[in-house]
Amino acid sequence: MLGKTAGGLFWMFRYLERAENTARLVDAGLRIALTRSSSEEDEWASIVATSGVRGAYLARHKAFDAERVVDFLLRDRSNPSSVLSTMEGTRTNARLVRTALTREVWEATNVGWMTLRDVLAEPPASRDLPRILDTIRQQTALVRGTMNGTMLRNDIYDFARIGTYLERADNTARILDVKYYVLLPSAAQIGSSLDNVQWETILRCVSAQRAYHWLNQGDVNPQTIADFLILDRRMPRSLAFCYDRIFDNLKHLSEEYEQEYESLSVAAQTRTNLKGQRIETIFDSGLHEFIERFVDKNNALGHQIERDFRFYE
Amino acid sequence: MDAARFFDEMLGEGDTARGPYEDYKAWFDGEENARLLQRSADAEAIFRRTGITFNVYGDEDAAERLIPFDIIPRILSDREWTRLSRGIEQRVRAINAFLHDIYHRQEILRAGRIPARLIDQNEAFLPEMVGATPPANVYTHIVGVDIVRTGEDDFFVLEDNARTPSGVSYMLENRETMLQMFPELFARQKVRPVGDYPKHLRRSLAACAPSCAAGRPVVAVLTPGIHNSAYFEHSFLADQMGAELVEGHDLRVVDGRVAMRTTRGYQPIDVLYRRVDDAFLDPLTFRPDSVIGVSGIMDVYRAGRITIANAPGTGIADDKAIYSYMPEIVEFYTGEQAILKNVPTWRCSEPDSLAYVLEHLAELVVKEVHGSGGYGMLVGPAASRKELAAFSAKLGANPANYIAQPTLALSTVPILKRAGLAPRHVDLRPFVLMSPNKIYITPGGLTRVALKKGSLVVNSSQGGGTKDTWVLEE
Numbered sequence: 001m002l003g004k005t006a007g008g009l010f011w012m013f014r015y016l017e018r019a020e021n022t023a024r025l026v027d028a029g030l031r032i033a034l035t036r037s038s039s040e041e042d043e044w045a046s047i048v049a050t051s052g053v054r055g056a057y058l059a060r061h062k063a064f065d066a067e068r069v070v071d072f073l074l075r076d077r078s079n080p081s082s083v084l085s086t087m088e089g090t091r092t093n094a095r096l097v098r099t100a101l102t103r104e105v106w107e108a109t110n111v112g113w114m115t116l117r118d119v120l121a122e123p124p125a126s127r128d129l130p131r132i133l134d135t136i137r138q139q140t141a142l143v144r145g146t147m148n149g150t151m152l153r154n155d156i157y158d159f160a161r162i163g164t165y166l167e168r169a170d171n172t173a174r175i176l177d178v179k180y181y182v183l184l185p186s187a188a189q190i191g192s193s194l195d196n197v198q199w200e201t202i203l204r205c206v207s208a209q210r211a212y213h214w215l216n217q218g219d220v221n222p223q224t225i226a227d228f229l230i231l232d233r234r235m236p237r238s239l240a241f242c243y244d245r246i247f248d249n250l251k252h253l254s255e256e257y258e259q260e261y262e263s264l265s266v267a268a269q270t271r272t273n274l275k276g277q278r279i280e281t282i283f284d285s286g287l288h289e290f291i292e293r294f295v296d297k298n299n300a301l302g303h304q305i306e307r308d309f310r311f312y313e
Numbered sequence: 314m315d316a317a318r319f320f321d322e323m324l325g326e327g328d329t330a331r332g333p334y335e336d337y338k339a340w341f342d343g344e345e346n347a348r349l350l351q352r353s354a355d356a357e358a359i360f361r362r363t364g365i366t367f368n369v370y371g372d373e374d375a376a377e378r379l380i381p382f383d384i385i386p387r388i389l390s391d392r393e394w395t396r397l398s399r400g401i402e403q404r405v406r407a408i409n410a411f412l413h414d415i416y417h418r419q420e421i422l423r424a425g426r427i428p429a430r431l432i433d434q435n436e437a438f439l440p441e442m443v444g445a446t447p448p449a450n451v452y453t454h455i456v457g458v459d460i461v462r463t464g465e466d467d468f469f470v471l472e473d474n475a476r477t478p479s480g481v482s483y484m485l486e487n488r489e490t491m492l493q494m495f496p497e498l499f500a501r502q503k504v505r506p507v508g509d510y511p512k513h514l515r516r517s518l519a520a521c522a523p524s525c526a527a528g529r530p531v532v533a534v535l536t537p538g539i540h541n542s543a544y545f546e547h548s549f550l551a552d553q554m555g556a557e558l559v560e561g562h563d564l565r566v567v568d569g570r571v572a573m574r575t576t577r578g579y580q581p582i583d584v585l586y587r588r589v590d591d592a593f594l595d596p597l598t599f600r601p602d603s604v605i606g607v608s609g610i611m612d613v614y615r616a617g618r619i620t621i622a623n624a625p626g627t628g629i630a631d632d633k634a635i636y637s638y639m640p641e642i643v644e645f646y647t648g649e650q651a652i653l654k655n656v657p658t659w660r661c662s663e664p665d666s667l668a669y670v671l672e673h674l675a676e677l678v679v680k681e682v683h684g685s686g687g688y689g690m691l692v693g694p695a696a697s698r699k700e701l702a703a704f705s706a707k708l709g710a711n712p713a714n715y716i717a718q719p720t721l722a723l724s725t726v727p728i729l730k731r732a733g734l735a736p737r738h739v740d741l742r743p744f745v746l747m748s749p750n751k752i753y754i755t756p757g758g759l760t761r762v763a764l765k766k767g768s769l770v771v772n773s774s775q776g777g778g779t780k781d782t783w784v785l786e787e
Contacts, residue, residue, distance in 0.1 A: 003574045004563050095364070095539050098548040099558050103363075110364045155576065257577055309576040313562055 005097045006159045007311030012093035012109075013163035016140055019086040021171040023136040025051055026073050028204040030129060033066055035197055043201075044069045050178045050205070053081050070129065075120050083136055087116050090143070100156045104146040112139035155256055158249040162305065165249075169242035169298050172229055175205045177291045183222035184287065199225055206237040226287065227279040239294060243271040246301075253309075263304040270297050320464045320724045321736050322387065333390040333785055336502050341385075349729055352494050353384050359493070365486050366545055381778035382487060383728040384494070387739060387760040391787040397460065397468060397743070398754045400652030403643060405456050405745050405752060408475055408630045410646035412452040415629060416442045426645050427638045432629065437683065439591060439626035441598055445615050447624045448523040449749045454586075454622035455514070456745040457481075457758075460653070462724040469656045469721065470639070471740065475631040476623060477588050480779075481744050482546040484759040485510060485553075487781040503786035505756035511553035513746055513753045518554075518584045520748035521620050525570075526583035532556040533573060535564075535587040537605040547588050556586070566609040571619045584620040585610075591625050633682045633716045634660055656721060662713040670717040671708065674701050677717045678769075679708065692769060694720050723769055726780065728762060738763045740771050741782065757782035 029047040033040055044064040048057045053072075056079050061068045074083045091113040098106060116139060124132050151157050176183075182198040199220055203209040212228055213220075232238045250264045282290050306312065323338065325331045330338035357379065360366075366377035389397075414420050415432060422429045432438050457478025459471040488507050492499060515532060522530035536547035538560050551558035563573050564582070572579035587594065593603040598611040613619050629635060635642075637658035643651040659666035659677075670677060679691040691704045708715055725736035743758030760780040761771035771777040 001576050002557055002559065002563055003576050004560070005557075006576045092539065095544070095548070099552040099556075106364065107362050111362055114361065259577075310574050310578070313574065 001100070001155055003310030003312070005100050006155070006309045007306065008093045008097035009100060009156060009159040010163035010166075010305070010311070012090050012097065013160045014167040015086040015089035015093065016109075016143055017164050017167040017171070018081055019083050019090065019136065020140040021168070022051060022073050022081055022083050022086065023133050023140075024207060025205060026070055026129075027133050028201050029066070029069065031204060032197065032201055041065065046178050048072070050174050051081050052174055053079050056080070066126075067123075071123050074132070075123065083116060084120055087113050087139075102146070102150040104150045105143065108139075108142045108146045112143055115139055155253055158253050158256075159309075161249045162246055165242040165245045166298065166302055166305075168237055169239050169246075170295065172206055172237050172239060172242070173291055173295050173298065175202060176226070176229060177288070177295060180288045180291060183226050185222070185283070195222075196220065202229070208235060208237060211235065223279055223283065226282070230282065231274060231277060231279060240271075240274040243267065243274055247271045250305075261308045263301060263308045266297070266301050266304050270294070270301070319722050319736065319738070320462065320467075322462070322724050322726045322739075323385075323734075324727075325465075333388040333393070337386065337388060337498070340498065340501065346729075346731075346733060349384065350731065353729060356382050356384060356490050356494060359490055360486070363486070364545060365483070380483060380773045381764060382490065383762060383764075383778050383780050384491070385727055385729055385734070386491065386781045386783045387726045387741070387757075387762075388783045388785065389757065390785055394756060394784045396652070398756075400468075400470075401458050401460075401743060401745060401754055402752050403647055403649065403652050404458065404470065404473065404639070405453065405747060407639075407643040407646045408456070408473060409452050409747060411642050412475075412624070412627055412630055413446075413450065414646070416626065417444065417446075421642070421645050424645070426641045427635070431632075431634055431638075435629060435632060435634075437591075437626070437628035437632050439629075441611060441615075442624070442626035446617075447521075447614075448617060448620045449521040451521045451622075451747055451749060452624040452627050453630070453745075453747055454518060454521060454624075456747070457742045458745060460741045460743070461656075461721055462739075462741075463722050464724075468653060470653045471656060472633075473631045473636065473639070474742075475627045476590070478742065478744065479543045479546055479588075480742055480759040480761075481510060481755070482549040483779050484744070484755065484757070484782070485549075487759075487779055491781045502783075505784045505786055507755050507757060510744065510755055511550060514550065514586075515554040515556065517746040517748040517751070517753060518586060518620070518622055520750070521622065522583040523617055523620055525618050530583040531581065532584045532586065533559045533582045535559055535561070535585050535589055535607075537561075537589055537593070541588070543588060550586070557582075561589075561603075561605045561607055564607045564610075566607070566613055569613060569616065569618060571607060571610050571613050582619060584622060586622045591628060594621075594625060633658075633680055634662070634713075637716065656718045659717040661708060661715040661717060666717075667708075667712045670715075671705060674705060674708075676720060678720050679704065679715050679717045682714055682716060688774070690770075692720065695767075695769070720769065726760070726762065728764065728778075728780075735766070737766070738769050738771065739780070756784040 025047050029044055032043045041064045044066060048054050048064065048069055051073060057072055060072065060078065072079050072082065076082045077085055079085060091109055094101060094106060094109040116136060119132055119135050147160060179202050182195060200209060202225060203212050206229060216224055228235055230239050233240050233244060235241055247267045250261065250267050254261055254264050323330060323334045360379050360382060366379055421427055422432060453475045455478060457474040457480065459474065460468055461471050462468050484507060518532050519530040532554060534547055534551040534556055536544060536558060548558050557573060559573050564571055567579045570581035571585065572581045589605055592600045594606045595608065595611040596603045596606055597608050614621055637660055639655050640651045659670050661667045661670055675693045677693045681689045723738040726739050727734035728737045739760050739762045741758055741760050744755045746753040760782045762778050762780055763769060763771045764776060764778045
């Protein structure tokens with residue numbers, strides 16, 4: 001496979017994952033707004049920060065209000081993580097690697113892009129937002145579904161999966177990075193309604209409120225939430241789950257290419273850290289430091305993969 | 314011009330269907346127009362979903378456009394096709410022999426059959442190719458011969474596209490779409506299949522691999538990138554052939570071979586089907602500012618260690634000034650009369666011709682010698698007085714840059730409109746594959762149709778559409 005093709009697949013699926021994550025953040029933001037808490041502006045600010053585009057946002061707008069943030073996250077092409085930008089990135093990379101994709105995957109991507117471009121052509125009225133967010137979820141799910149149902153499990157699939165999980169791990173880590181303080185025991189006023197809203201928001205950002213409550217039967221506390229998002233291997237957006245998958249796919253590539261890659265040992269190390277870990281230890285040695293280290297290592301892994309598989313000249 | 318003067322391929326000169334269209338017309342007459350219009354809209358949706366688009370330069374909003382597809386097929390009988398394909402094969406063999414000659418002994422110039430200045434003062438002639446022989450001695454691996462018709466038995470070659478003819482993906486997708494939408498039509502009549510073109514293309518290219526190729530030759534398609542107007546076709550063909558789709562920055566010369574950067578290191582390529590013009594192929598040999606070519610590829614090529622399809626320098630054979638000598642060229646190399654006629658052509662470089670052309674501008678079609686895509690041409694009968702005057706000035710300033718031809722009464726085939734059938738002018742581009750032991754011609758090819766009433770310009774860049782083309786089996 002061409003190095004460029006591997007890179008295109010990796011980025012196609014990073015962008016697709018990001019489109020979905022951005023939509024999920026908007027959804028979480030809207031939900032907080034409904035609770036009419038006094039700190040709405042702060043919440044929108046933290047949604048923008050979680051999306052990693054605070055700088056770009058402040059270059060365009062002064063205040064954080066629902067209308068501007070939603071528009072920035074869904075439609076603004078100057079925001080590289082907006083749904084429109086990322087869907088365009090998904091499709092551009094899909095065109096680049098067209099020969100590596102089945103017709104089904106390509107068509108789902110192309111139709112997804114056309115649909116969202118139309119749906120997001122105008123600033124959305126707030127009453128239309130639930131339907132629009134649904135459409136985004138459906139279109140990205142279709143691409144993933146055709147990928148699952150029609151693609152060979154070979155190196156093409158591995159690069160697509162690695163892109164997906166690297167992006168997802170980054171997203172979950174950033175949510176924790178922005179919200180870590182509400183999970184700290186010192187700041188927790190146990191049982192206060194404000195904390196409950198914050199905790200629910202975190203779970204909503206990773207589409208995990210139902211799974212969490214099902215597992216914990218209504219017992220909501222910050223340590224269990226952190227454990228769920230960082231260490232729980234059953235939870236498809238946890239850091240541990242993502243690294244299990246990244247490791248598996250890199251291992252598969254190593255076997256298929258009959259070579260030991262630096263990126264495989266980097267991923268193996270992070271995975272081992274997450275595997276033998278207890279949440280109490282993470283809290284004791286500092287949740288924030290842990291997350292910051294993770295984000296750095298995750299980025300470094302992306303660069304190592306880029307070099308190992310010759311994405312660029 | 315009066316519409317009654319044109320030959321209609323469906324209805325001839327009357328209003329009953331000509332032979333090849335009899336069965337189709339009977340079916341058509343039993344269909345409701347509304348249903349067919351619905352199918353037409355369905356076809357467009359299929360094309361959009363599949364992303365069969367072309368990019369239009371300098372048109373930001375419509376960066377990707379569809380080429381309109383018309384659902385009425387263009388139908389040729391077996392007899393018509395047999396004659397056409399014999400003529401095409403003869404012509405393509407002659408072009409290949411001409412290219413070999415012109416880059417070696419230049420017998421045709423010595424014999425005085427064409428003037429030497431047409432060759433050595435021609436920018437399409439590449440001195441770098443003199444004395445070089447391509448692997449398997451094939452120059453034109455892929456040719457798209459543009460053919461027009463003016464009557465029952467009157468076919469003319471309009472152009473020999475010997476560089477990198479495009480459009481074959483539309484031919485394939487048009488057929489695929491018709492098969493999906495009208496399976497019943499293909500059950501009624503035997504239409505010769507075109508879907509195996511990618512298989513033939515791969516085989517034909519592989520048969521031209523250099524001697525250093527080990528095992529199954531590695532074939533790659535070289536594209537200028539996703540912003541090129543024909544990118545869809547490049548990726549489509551690579552996909553269908555199971556070849557890699559590469560860009561210049563994926564390639565470099567490694568150990569005397571052209572190699573592509575894969576996830577496991579550099580791997581040599583045996584055959585490069587390039588969709589990049591000669592001038593951009595190698596910045597070391599041609600345009601130094603090219604970022605879409607491969608530095609050093611021409612050295613590898615001259616050492617016989619890669620096949621480039623088509624060979625560099627084939628453009629000299631589809632130059633419009635050379636075109637006017639094609640009957641001589643065919644005769645010189647095959648010893649036979651050309652089966653397919655040329656359109657009479659005035660070379661404006663000759664003073665007598667120029668005088669005639671200037672005087673009759675309003676009746677003629679004038680084209681740039683190196684032009685393509687319908688850009689820079691004048692259709693006299695359709696031009697305003699002001700346009701004619703402006704073109705006269707351009708022509709007078711640089712006559713050698715132009716040729717002129719009579720405005721041909723191109724045949725028409727109906728397209729489907731809200732009010733029913735409406736005749737529109739068409740041309741035909743069959744695709745020809747050449748390898749050392751075989752010439753393969755797609756049965757049919759791409760029919761392009763001018764959608765505007767009365768228009769004679771079929772180019773997609775000028776608002777033309779396409780049709781599925783059927784060659785019936787006897």
